[in-house]
Amino acid sequence: xxxxxxxxxxxxxxxxxxxxxxxxxxxxxxxxxxxxxxxxxxxxxxxxxxxxxxxxxxxxxxxxxxxxxxxxxxxxxxxxxxxxxxxxxxxxxxxxxxxxxxxxxxxxxxxxxxxxxxxxxxxxxxxxxxxxxxxxxxxxxxxxxxxxxxxxxxxxxxxxxxxxxxxxxxxxxxxxxxxxxxxxxxxxxxxxxxxxxxxxxxxxxxxxxxxxxxxxxxxxxxxxxxxxxxxxxxxxxxxxxxxxxxxxx
Amino acid sequence: xxxxxxxxxxxxxxxxxxxxxxxxxxxxxxxxxxxxxxxxxxxxxxxxxxxxxxxxxxxxxxxxxxxxxxxxxxxxxxxxxxxxxxxxxxxxxxxxxxxxxxxxxxxxxxxxxxxxxxxxxxxxxxxxxxxxxxxxxxxxxxxxxxxxxxxxxxxxxxxxxxxxxxxxxxxxxxxxxxxxxxxxxxxxxxxxxxxxxxxxxxxxxxxxxxxxxxxxxxxxxxxxxxxxxxxxxxxxxxxxxxxxxxxxxxxxxxxxxxxxxxxxxxxxxxxxxxxxxxxxxxxxxxxxxxxxxxxxxxxxxxxxxxxxxxxxxxxxxxxxxxxxxxx
Numbered sequence: 323x324x325x326x327x328x329x330x331x332x333x334x335x336x337x338x339x340x341x342x343x344x345x346x347x348x349x350x351x352x353x354x355x356x357x358x359x360x361x362x363x364x365x366x367x368x369x370x371x372x373x374x375x376x377x378x379x380x381x382x383x384x385x386x387x388x389x390x391x392x393x394x395x396x397x398x399x400x401x402x403x404x405x406x407x408x409x410x411x412x413x414x415x416x417x418x419x420x421x422x423x424x425x426x427x428x429x430x431x432x433x434x435x436x437x438x439x440x441x442x443x444x445x446x447x448x449x450x451x452x453x454x455x456x457x458x459x460x461x462x463x464x465x466x467x468x469x470x471x472x473x474x475x476x477x478x479x480x481x482x483x484x485x486x487x488x489x490x491x492x493x494x495x496x497x498x499x500x501x502x503x504x505x506x507x508x509x510x511x512x513x514x515x516x517x518x519x520x521x522x523x524x525x526x527x528x529x530x531x532x533x534x535x536x537x538x539x540x541x542x543x544x545x546x547x548x549x550x551x552x553x554x555x556x557x558x559x560x561x562x563x564x565x566x567x568x569x570x571x
Numbered sequence: 572x573x574x575x576x577x578x579x580x581x582x583x584x585x586x587x588x589x590x591x592x593x594x595x596x597x598x599x600x601x602x603x604x605x606x607x608x609x610x611x612x613x614x615x616x617x618x619x620x621x622x623x624x625x626x627x628x629x630x631x632x633x634x635x636x637x638x639x640x641x642x643x644x645x646x647x648x649x650x651x652x653x654x655x656x657x658x659x660x661x662x663x664x665x666x667x668x669x670x671x672x673x674x675x676x677x678x679x680x681x682x683x684x685x686x687x688x689x690x691x692x693x694x695x696x697x698x699x700x701x702x703x704x705x706x707x708x709x710x711x712x713x714x715x716x717x718x719x720x721x722x723x724x725x726x727x728x729x730x731x732x733x734x735x736x737x738x739x740x741x742x743x744x745x746x747x748x749x750x751x752x753x754x755x756x757x758x759x760x761x762x763x764x765x766x767x768x769x770x771x772x773x774x775x776x777x778x779x780x781x782x783x784x785x786x787x788x789x790x791x792x793x794x795x796x797x798x799x800x801x802x803x804x805x806x807x808x809x810x811x812x813x814x815x816x817x818x819x820x821x822x823x824x825x826x827x828x829x830x831x832x833x834x835x836x837x838x839x840x841x842x843x844x845x846x847x848x849x850x851x852x853x854x855x856x857x858x859x860x861x862x863x864x865x866x867x868x869x870x871x872x873x874x875x876x877x878x879x880x881x882x883x884x885x886x887x888x889x890x891x892x893x894x895x896x897x898x
Contacts, residue, residue: 335826335846339712348713359827414708414715416678417687442826444708448678448688455682460755461646463675466820478762480821481671482582482770486644487760494756500827501820532687536703536716544852544871549864553878554886560858560874561890568856568873570776570835571800571894 323378323470325368325434327402328423328453329361331386331393332443341538348538357393360438362400362505363498367468368436369401370503378433379403383426385419386412391521398516399508405521414444415531420452422526428457432493439464439497450497460490466501572722573606576665577630578653579622580672581614584642586621588773589668591628591735596695596728597666598629598738603697604663607631608740611656613649615642619744626742628735633744643761644672647754650679652747657684662723664702669727670772681725688725689717691830693732693853710826710849730772731832764821768797769805771822776800776835777854779807779824781847783840783861783880787817792884793839799888800835801895807831807851809841825850840880843868860884 333339333348334356340349357365368380382397384390385408394405408426413419427435435454440447454461466485467478473492478485480499508516550560564571577597579590590612597608610630612622619635626633636652653676657665665680667673669691681688693714694705702724708715771777778793778800790806797804808818810825824831826846836854841847843859843866851857852871859872860880869875876883 333709335710335849336844337709337712338845339709341713348709414717415687417681417685420682442710445691445710446688447674447690448681451675451678452682455650455679458755461679462756464671479671479675481761482773483767484761484763486671486758487762488756489759490756499820500823530720532720533689533717534720536718538708538713538715541707541711541714541852544857545873547857547869547871547873547875549869549875549877551876553876554882556876556878557883557886557890560876560887561894563874564835564856564858565894568835570856571891 323371323375323434324432325371325378325436326381326383326427326430326432327361327365327368327397327436329365329382329384329393329397330358330441331355331384331390332358332441335359335442339540341540345537345539346535355389355393357396358438358441360440360498360500363500363502364436364438365397365400365402366503366505367498368434371434371470381406383408383423385410385422385526391523394521395516396508398519398521399512400506401512404519407521407523408526409523410526410528413528413531414535415533416446416448416452417532418528418530420449420456422528423449424453424456427453434492435459435495437495437497439499450495454495460494462488462490462494463497464499465496466499468496468502572661572663573601573604574609574660574662575601575604575606576609576611576656576660576662578665578667578673578676579610579612579625580668580670581612581618581621584615584617584621586624588735589670589673589730590625592730592733593666593668593728594625594628594630595735596733598740600664600695600697606663609656609660610634611652613641613645613652615639619746623742623744626740627737629738629740631741631743633742634747635744636747636750638749643758645754645758646675646679646756648750649676650683651750653680654683657723664724664726667727669729673727677725677727686723686725687719687721690727691729692726693729695726707830710830710846711852712849729832731775769803771805771807771824772829772831774803774805775833776804777807777824777831777833778804778837778839779809779841780812780839781809781841782811784812792881796837796884796888796891799891799895809847838868838872839884841868842866843871
C-alpha cells in the first residue's frame with residue numbers, strides 16, 4: 323500500500339487573527355504554526371495502512387513557504403517515509419494549488435492519495451476534489467471510515483444527519499474528517515529517525531489565481547451585549563427580550 | 572454572459588431550504604446582471620415535480636435529470652450534469668449550497684472546468700460586470716473579499732445567509748437525458764445517525780453544551796430545551812466535550828468542527844475558547860448561560876445569564892414552552 327498524503331502548514335487554531343497592514347494577509351507576529359489538524363487524520367490513516375500491510379511507503383507532499391519543511395519533518399516523525407516540499411508562497415486560491423499538486427502527483431505511482439478535508443486557514447475545502455478531477459481519479463470527501471479489501475474501497479462520508487456509503491476502486495483520493503482515527507503523537511524515536519529521512523525540495527511557480535484577494539478584514543467586533551440577570555429568576559426577562567427585542571422566539 | 576446557474580440539492584426526493592436559498596441567491600445575482608436563472612436538479616422519480624416549485628423562488632428554466640440511480644446523491648453524475656450545462660450556456664456564475672452535497676460537488680465541477688471557486692460565501696456583489704464575494708477565512712476570524720478573474724464564477728453559498736424569497740420566475744421544467752460517462756464512485760447507501768436530529772449547520776436555533784454540563788447524562792436538560800424550542804432547533808457541542816467523547820463530532824461547533832449562522836444560539840456551560848467563538852460568532856442572536864461572569868463567551872453574547880445552568884436551563888425550557896403555547 324503506497325500512499326501520498328498532502329499536508330499544509332497553518333496557523334494553530336488558538337491563533338488570534340490580526341490582519342496585516344496590506345490588508346491581504348495575516349500579521350505573522352506571535353502566530354504559532356502547526357500541521358493542519360485534518361491532515362493529521364489523513365497521515366495517521368496512511369501510516370496505519372502501511373503498518374497493517376507491513377509494506378509500502380508513505381510520501382508526504384507539502385506546498386508552501388520554506389518553513390513548510392518543519393511541518394514535513396513532523397510528518398516524517400509521525401511515521402511517513404519521505405517528504406517533498408513544493409516551495410512557493412502558496413495561495414489563497416485552491417485552483418492553482420490543486421494544479422501544482424496534480425502536476426507533481428501525476429508522475430507517481432500510488433494506491434491512495436489522502437488529504438485533510440480542508441485547511442483551517444483559508445477553509446477552502448476544495449483542493450482534494452479538484453486534484454481528483456485533474457487526475458481523473460475516484461474521490462470521496464469528508465471521510466470518517468475507510469475499509470479497503472484488495473483494490474475495492476468503501477468509505478463512510480459525513481453528511482447532514484448521517485453518513486453516505488461510497489464505493490470505489492483504487493487508486494483513489496480520500497479527504498479525511500475528524501473521527502477517521504485517533505492520530506498519534508510523534509515520539510522521540512520518530513523525531514530522531516525523521517532527521518535522516520529524505521526531504522526533497524522543489525521550487526514551483528503557481529499559476530495566477532482565479533480569484534483576486536481584494537481585501538482581508540477582521541469581522542466587526544460584536545455589539546456589546548448585556549447580562550440579563552443571575553440565576554433562574556432572570557429567565558422570564560431573557561425570554562421576553564428574545565421575543566420582543568430580538569424577535570427570535 | 573449574464574445568466575446564473577443554480578444547483579438544486581435534492582435530498583430524500585425533496586427540495587429543501589438549501590435548494591430554495593441557492594435559487595434565491597442566484598435570482599438576486601441574475602437581477603443585478605440582467606440575466607436569467609437556470610437550475611439543474613438530479614433525483615429519482617418525482618424530482619421534476621419537486622424541483623418545479625423552485626419557479627416560485629426565481630428559477631426561469633429548471634433542467635431535471637430523473638433516474639432511479641440518482642435517488643442518492645451521485646457525485647460523478649452530478650458533476651457531469653453541471654459541467655455539460657455550463658458548457659452549453661454562457662453563465663456568469665454557478666451557485667451551489669454550502670451543504671455536504673454542494674461542498675463535495677462544487678470543487679469537482681471547478682476542477683473539471685478549470686474555474687475559480689469561492690466556498691461558504693456570505694455576500695455577493697457585482698461591479699462593472701465583475702463578481703466579488705465575501706467569505707470567511709480562519710473559521711470566521713477574518714473575512715476575505717475576492718474578485719473573480721473570469722466567468723463562470725463558482726461559489727457555494729452558506730446556509731441561513733441568503734433568505735429564500737418568493738419571487739416567481741418563468742419556472743419552465745424540462746427533462747434532460749441521463750448523464751453519460753462512467754461513475755468513478757457509487758454512493759450505495761445512507762446511514763442515518765442514531766439520533767434523528769437536524770444538523771447543526773441547518774438549524775435556525777442551536778442549543779450548544781460545554782464542559783459546564785459536567786456529565787454526558789446531563790444532556791437530557793439540553794434535549795428538553797431543544798424540544799421546547801421546536802422543530803427548527805438542534806443540539807451543538809464544544810470541542811472539549813466532543814474530545815471527551817460525551818458528544819459526537821457531528822455536533823461540534825468551532826474551528827475544527829462546524830461553522831454555524833443560526834438565528835439563535837444558546838451557549839450553555841461553554842466558556843468561549845477562541846476556536847469555539849470562531850464557529851458561532853455569526854449567529855444572529857447569542858445567549859450565554861454560565862456560572863463564571865468573567866467567561867469570554869459573555870463578550871460575544873447578546874444576552875447573558877450568570878448562574879447555575881442546572882437551575883436556569885429547566886426554567887428556560889418551561890418558560891419557552893409557556894410563551895410558545897400562548898403564541
